[in-house]
Structures are given as structure tokens and as C-alpha cells.
Amino acid sequence: MxxxxxxxxxxxxxxxxxxxxxxxxxxxxxxxxxxxxxxxxxxxxxxxxxxxxxxxxxxxxxxxxxxxxxxxxxxxxxxxxxxxxxxxxxxxxxxxxxxxxxxxxxxxxxxxxxxxxGRPGMTTTLPSLEGDNDTFTMLDVGANAESKAKNLHDFAILGNFYSCNVMNVTNPRIALLNNGTEYDKGDKLHKETYQLLKDDQSLNFVGNIESRELLNGKADVVVTDGFTGNAVLKNTEGTALSMLKLVKHAIMDNGVTSKLGGLLLKKSFGEIADKMDYSKHGGAVLLxxxxxxxxxxxxxxxxxxxxxxxxxxxxxxxxxxxxxxxxxxxxxxxxxxxxxxxxx
Missing domain, CATH: 3.40.718.10 (Isopropylmalate Dehydrogenase)
Structure with a gap:
């Protein structure tokens, strides 16, 4: 090779x-x-x-x-x-x-x-903090700033294959990233995409998903356009890093007792950091x-x-x-x- x-x-x-x-x-x-x-x-x-x-x-x-x-x-x-x-x-x-x-x-x-x-999608693997699977797949995360409903449908097909054949997920749950979970949420693009995914009987489409639920194990594949996906990916990474910094400062700035508690929890903090490190799964795949x-x-x-x-x-x-x-x-x-x- x-x-x-x-x-x-x-x-x-x-x-x-x-x-x-x-x-x-x-x-x-x-x-x-x-x-x-x-x-x-x-x-x-x-x-x-x-x-x-x-x-x-x-x-x-x-x-x-x-x-x-x-x-x-x-x-x-x-x-x-x-x-x-x-x-x-x-x-x-x-x-x-x-x-x-x-x-x-x-x-x-x-x-x-x-x-x-029509358009390849950039695909990444992110941590899932709840549910049966410890990761989920999201695409597009940066290949296409603008997409049509057909493109997002293709991303769902690509993501379904990747989740099944690379992540070994059986019958992956596919969700559309949107600003609400109701079927009629979003702009024209998201409404059209929702209907395409719903009508595709070969996909296990579970509806819309909000960004706050991404890490909670609600879906195995999350479909979005590249602009939104890239923004969400960077926000997720930035939030995880910021939270770890806040915890570190809270420990180091509050006296001996906090420092001792932090020392006792050092292993746990390391496990959290490892869980949130999506780069350990590799890079983003251009599917x-x-x-x-x-x-x-x-x-x-x-x-x-x-x-x-x-x-x-x-x-x-x-x-x-x-x-x-x-x-x-x-x-x-x-x-x-x-x-x-x-x-x-």
C-alpha cells in the first residue's frame, strides 16, 4: 500500500x-x-x-x-x-x-x-457522550459552503455507508441538523431536504436535530451543509477546550483544598479530555x-x-x-x- x-x-x-x-x-x-x-x-x-x-x-x-x-x-x-x-x-x-x-x-x-x-462531502467522527455508540458521523463539515437539497440527500447516503462500513453501526440513525426538531422547521433548503430524507425508505431517518443535542447520542449520522457543519465543528472543539480551561482555573485559583481535589480528579479530567478529542479518530474524510x-x-x-x-x-x-x-x-x-x- x-x-x-x-x-x-x-x-x-x-x-x-x-x-x-x-x-x-x-x-x-x-x-x-x-x-x-x-x-x-x-x-x-x-x-x-x-x-x-x-x-x-x-x-x-x-x-x-x-x-x-x-x-x-x-x-x-x-x-x-x-x-x-x-x-x-x-x-x-x-x-x-x-x-x-x-x-x-x-x-x-x-x-x-x-x-x-454531485458534490463530495467532508466527513468527520465526533464523540457521543450517551447512547449505545461512543461516536457519530457528521457531514458536510467544510467541503461545500452552499448546498442544494439533493446534495444533502447525497450526504445522507454517503454518511449511511460510512457509518455502516467504517464505524460498524447497524442501521444508523440519520438526522438533519436544524434550528428545531419539528418537521416544518428551517428554511426552504432544510424543508426540502427533510422531505427527501423522509421519502427515502432505505435510510433510517429520525428527523431534525438541534446542535445542543449533537453529543447526546440522538443520531449516528448528522447531515448538514459545509458552512454550518464547519462552524459547529469548530464551536464544539472550542467549547470543549474552554470548559477544560475553566475547570483548570477553578482548581488552581481557589487555594490548597481545590488543588488537592484537582489532584484526586486528575485521572478523571484526563478521561474527559480524551473523550472529547475527536482527532484521535483521524482526520476528516472527503467522501x-x-x-x-x-x-x-x-x-x-x-x-x-x-x-x-x-x-x-x-x-x-x-x-x-x-x-x-x-x-x-x-x-x-x-x-x-x-x-x-x-x-x-
Whole structure:
């Protein structure tokens, strides 16, 4: 198996990316990694290059670059070359912690999307604090700022497949993120999407869900547009970090008794922090393109990069792209047949 790595993408590149590859290589000794980026910079952070190949390029896509323009004009950038390696059959999957929009554009224009899928969705795994499952899947979390009802319906189909085949959830409960739980809540987009999901008998649609209920185990797959999903994801992450800081300050600023209590609860606080750390499940998956593509958080450290690379390995090993393509085509065919039967 071969994984193409954009070594220059992200706030901490290339250091944390390269160190993450080294950790992943230890966990995945049969996997080959091709790192695209500045050779001299990459070589600073890796002691040996067993199962590691470097493809040198001085060009990179920056976080502030306009995504589509950057992909088209910077054809020798580390991200575009990594995507091209997959297109040319030189690698099986792509990893990047760089510009999200550019990675989406590279996935669409370089790798290509699965037939029938209008827009790929960025998919992430978040912690569930209650219920039978300890995680849930949410998409889109940043690939598409604007979406149509058809796109959100496609995201539900993609999320259903991912939840079943990657997260091992049986008959996943699918919910639509909205500003209320009533069926008639939301704008025109959400009302149209609600009806599409309700009418799709192959999906276990459980209705609308409010953002305050996301972590409470009410759904296994949450569908939303990329703008809202990205905002909710960052808010969830920020709230978790802020709450832990508040607890720390409450302990440290209130005398010896509080400090002793904090010491006794140190293990419990660590368990809470671990539970809320969604990065341990890997990066965000770009579902709907012809090869596994994973986007890690821009500020990812080496351990988070390693987790994302292991996630990619699992996806390639399970042949997820072909299975997803077959599933999506079969689902659409069944829907078309059902529509014809209803008309008759």
C-alpha cells in the first residue's frame, strides 16, 4: 500500500507531518509513504527513510490561497502532486493538513468524483457522550459552503455507508441538523431536504436535530451543509477546550483544598479530555471522490497525523472507494425503480 502525503500543508508543516509519518510507519510497517515537499526541510525531521520516498518541490499551496485558482496555477505544489500520484496509480490515498478548499478542488479536478455524486462531502467522527455508540458521523463539515437539497440527500447516503462500513453501526440513525426538531422547521433548503430524507425508505431517518443535542447520542449520522457543519465543528472543539480551561482555573485559583481535589480528579479530567478529542479518530474524510482522501486539522501534531494516516490505511485496506461507488449506484437505481413503481 502506498500513501501520498502533502508534507508542506498545515500550520506545523513539515515538522509535525514528517514526525507523524515516522510514527505511522512504525504502526504500519508494510506501508510506503511518499512525501511531497521541500526535500531539505523534510530531511531535518526524519532519522531514516525506510519505506519513505521524497518527491521534491518548492511550490506549495498556502492557507490564504484561493482554492481553485491555486490548484490550477500551482500544478507542482505538494498537494497537487500528491493528488496526481493517486490519479496516475502511483499511490492509493492522499493525506493533507493544508488548505481545505484546495484539497477539495484537487480531489474533484485531479482525482475525480464518483459517478452520480454531485458534490463530495467532508466527513468527520465526533464523540457521543450517551447512547449505545461512543461516536457519530457528521457531514458536510467544510467541503461545500452552499448546498442544494439533493446534495444533502447525497450526504445522507454517503454518511449511511460510512457509518455502516467504517464505524460498524447497524442501521444508523440519520438526522438533519436544524434550528428545531419539528418537521416544518428551517428554511426552504432544510424543508426540502427533510422531505427527501423522509421519502427515502432505505435510510433510517429520525428527523431534525438541534446542535445542543449533537453529543447526546440522538443520531449516528448528522447531515448538514459545509458552512454550518464547519462552524459547529469548530464551536464544539472550542467549547470543549474552554470548559477544560475553566475547570483548570477553578482548581488552581481557589487555594490548597481545590488543588488537592484537582489532584484526586486528575485521572478523571484526563478521561474527559480524551473523550472529547475527536482527532484521535483521524482526520476528516472527503467522501465521494475516486480514492481515499483525508484532511487533518491545520494545527495537527505528529500523533494526530499518525492517527489520520492509520485511518487512511484502514480505508484503503477495506476497499472503501469501490464499495462506496457500488453502493451509491445501487441506491440510486433502487430509488429510480421505486419512483417508477409509485407513478404506476
Amino acid at each position: 502506498k500513501i501520498a502525503v502533502d508534507a508542506m500543508g498545515g500550520d506545523n508543516a513539515p515538522e509535525e507531518i514528517v514526525k507523524g509519518v515516522a510514527l505511522a510507519r512504525t504502526a504500519l510497517p508494510e506501508t510506503e509513504f511518499t512525501l511531497f515537499g521541500k526535500r531539505d526541510e523534510i530531511m531535518k525531521y526524519m532519522a531514516d527513510f525506510k519505506n519513505v520516498k521524497i518527491v521534491h518541490t518548492d511550490e506549495e499551496i498556502l492557507m490564504e490561497d484561493e482554492p481553485v485558482k491555486a490548484v490550477r496555477s500551482k500544478k507542482n505544489s505538494s498537494m497537487v502532486l500528491a493528488a496526481k500520484a493517486v490519479k496516475d496509480g502511483e499511490a492509493d490515498a492522499v493525506f493533507s493538513a493544508g488548505n481545505t478548499g484546495a484539497l477539495l478542488a484537487a480531489g474533484l479536478f485531479v482525482i475525480g468524483r464518483i459517478k452520480g455524486i 465521494g471522490v475516486k480514492a481515499p482522501v483525508v484532511k487533518a486539522h491545520g494545527s495537527s501534531n505528529a500523533v494526530q497525523v499518525k492517527n489520520a494516516l492509520i485511518q487512511l490505511h484502514t480505508m484503503v485496506d477495506s476497499n472503501i472507494t469501490k464499495n462506496l461507488s457500488d453502493y451509491f449506484a445501487s441506491h440510486k437505481a433502487e430509488q429510480a425503480a421505486s419512483k417508477v413503481d409509485n407513478q404506476e
